[in-house]
Amino acid sequence: MADPAKSLPRLLLVTGMSGAGKSTVLDALEDMGWDCVDNLPTAMLHDFVHGERQEQRSVPIAVGMDVRSRGFDPTALPSQLRAIEGVTPEILYLDCAGTELIRRYDETRRRHPLAPDRPAEDGISRERGATSPLRQMADTVLDTTDLRPTELRDELRCRYGGEVDQLVLTISSFGFARGISRTADLVFDLRFVDNPHWIEELRPLTGLDQAVQDHCRRDSAWSPTLDQVEALLQNLIPRYWAAGKSYLTVAFGCTGGRHRSVAAATEMAKRLRDAGFSPIVRHRDLASPPSDTIEESPRRSRARAK
The missing domain is CATH 3.40.50.300 (P-loop containing nucleotide triphosphate hydrolases)
Structure with a gap:
């Protein structure tokens, strides 16, 4: 009844x-x-x-x-x-x-x-x-x-807008230099990846561009990291729903929020769609202008990766 x-x-x-x-x-x-x-x-x-x-x-x-x-x-x-x-x-x-x-x-x-x-x-x-x-x-x-x-x-x-019959999943990107995401339930830090901002031809592009995505994938830690995150999310998302949670926001962060985090959020959303989920994608800082001031230097980026 x-x-x-x-x-x-x-x-x-x-x-x-x-x-x-x-x-x-x-x-x-x-x-x-x-x-x-x-x-x-x-x-x-x-x-x-x-x-x-x-x-x-x-x-x-x-x-x-x-x-x-x-x-x-x-x-x-x-x-x-x-x-x-x-x-x-x-x-x-x-x-x-x-x-x-x-x-x-x-x-x-x-x-x-x-x-x-x-x-x-x-x-x-x-x-x-x-x-x-x-x-x-x-x-x-x-x-x-x-x-x-x-x-x-x-x-x-x-x-x-109506009855929610499945968990509403949002995959987002943001830049730590502009403040951590306030709406995220889970946050993954991508600042260990080599920063495309310091490559002249990639600086004006974003993580939505193929050249930036290819650069990120060439990092030896990129694919194994996203594999592990995907496996974790596929395990956790049904558990959150079973526990009564209707909304889940997964955020990927990098320094400026324009390159690595955007590429990671875009790839993860595609992976989860292929796995049968229906994520919403949001890029908080995508429209922000490139800034040498807030980005990590290549030396600091390499030091973090070590």
Whole structure:
């Protein structure tokens, strides 16, 4: 017999840090057929879900609430959510690094709601502390620091576009010099491979180009390493799914995020597709310009390989 709770429409509380992308999330969910409302007063939550006639909902609902919402109480809100009958409640907490939030506030010239007459970092600090109970109780914490709006929408389509009947696997690349991947569950470091950046004809290319891929494969450690990673992933991915994990992100990193990590992520995605998986591929730093400043010197690269 089917679990009756699974047939109930979802009620998603979209909350978290101001500036982390709540409006983008609600717009994306609305495009996917969800009923959405932003900055709903807490006292109106039950009425919005069931309406004046107390009718049973048939479509999923997303409610945006944060420190600007009237009656917002991060401690009491989860229990208020669970008390609403006829829906399956969930909490999505949107997080973002403080430096990125400050950049977004500077870019939009908006004031932080908790620091209207003070620097944005003061409001960010207060909000992070105030909303920590919601973060701890959230079903999903989504860090949007490194996600462009289109990538955020893709992530939401994977998570909320329908029933997930298999693990959503993402293979990504990034550059350590630009910050470690915040969304990765598993990270593999490719900085032991000879760096194509220091080869004149390869520097302007990326790991998507055949010449760079061929250069990486000539490294004696390349194929054995990817063989071992592939075997590990083929063993772990079904185990993660069996343990109840719906999303897995595997990240490959190099120094700048343009050559070795991109080539590794591209090859691993192909290997896993051949093995019957359906990975999504993302290259975080692919569009970043080449930089001698952040790349390792050939001497340091050789020393790491030894």
